[in-house]
Amino acid sequence: NAGVTQTPKFQVLKTGQSMTLQCAQDMNHNSMYWYRQDPGMGLRLIYYSASEGTTDKGEVPNGYNVSRLNKREFSLRLESAAPSQTSVYFCASRERLAGGAAYEQYFGPGTRLTVT
Amino acid sequence: AQSVTQPDIHITVSEGASLELRCNYSYGATPYLFWYVQSPGQGLQLLLKYFSGDTLVQGIKGFEAEFKRSQSSFNLRKPSVHWSDAAEYFCAVGSGGYQKVTFGTGTKLQVIP
Numbered sequence: 001n002a003g004v005t006q007t008p009k010f011q012v013l014k015t016g017q018s019m020t021l022q023c024a025q026d027m028n029h030n031s032m033y034w035y036r037q038d039p040g041m042g043l044r045l046i047y048y049s050a051s052e053g054t055t056d057k058g059e060v061p062n063g064y065n066v067s068r069l070n071k072r073e074f075s076l077r078l079e080s081a082a083p084s085q086t087s088v089y090f091c092a093s094r095e096r097l098a099g100g101a102a103y104e105q106y107f108g109p110g111t112r113l114t115v116t
Numbered sequence: 117a118q119s120v121t122q123p124d125i126h127i128t129v130s131e132g133a134s135l136e137l138r139c140n141y142s143y144g145a146t147p148y149l150f151w152y153v154q155s156p157g158q159g160l161q162l163l164l165k166y167f168s169g170d171t172l173v174q175g176i177k178g179f180e181a182e183f184k185r186s187q188s189s190f191n192l193r194k195p196s197v198h199w200s201d202a203a204e205y206f207c208a209v210g211s212g213g214y215q216k217v218t219f220g221t222g223t224k225l226q227v228i229p
Contacts, residue, residue, distance in 0.1 A: 004159075033217075035219075042206060042220055042221040042222050043206070043219040045217075045218075048216070058216070090159060104150055104162040104165055105160075105217060107152075107159035107161075108159055109158065110157075110159055
């Protein structure tokens with residue numbers, strides 16, 4: 001199992017350019033997430049998808065859109081990049097264990113995005 | 117709304133010394149609590165989790181954490197730190213609906229010889 005994969009690993013954009021960050025998981029998880037990580041702020045949830053066909057906003061959704069293409073893939077799009085979107089982006093997936101037990105998220109390696 | 121506070125931004129310990137990283141949470145019901153570790157340039161890896169039962173939970177790499185409901189705390193401990201433990205550590209709390217996890221701002225651990 002590759003787990004959670006993200007592409008690209010690094011990206012530099014100019015202000016106003018658009019791009020899509022790709023995420024895929026091979027663990028058959030229902031839920032997938034996009035976070036951004038900034039120094040001193042921990043991880044902040046951008047969007048999540050509880051299951052295939054559904055998406056919901058997190059704490060910081062402005063300037064982003066998402067697509068849950070299928071159960072495996074969850075992409076994040078920046079339509080018009082801004083310097084404030086310079087960050088490290090992490091995708092994660094998780095599944096509910098039998099009996100309603102807590103379950104952890106599995107994280108991808110991250111995409112380091114710089115917007116100039 | 118749920119929240120997590122990690123009051124220590126940066127901690128330095130000597131190799132072989134004991135470690136305790138603090139975590140306080142705010143949540144209305146029984147929390148689901150996690151500790152993750154992040155090495156430089158890497159994603160997050162789960163160290164341990166708590167959702168019910170024994171309040172002292174054991175994790176990987178010799179870490180443990182104790183859930184104290186009365187103090188709304190879930191502190192991470194290790195009896196003897198190794199140089200390879202230098203990393204950033206994140207405490208997180210999950211909602212009852214399982215859909216959202218809120219992370220603390222992290223504690224960076226430096227280990228000196």
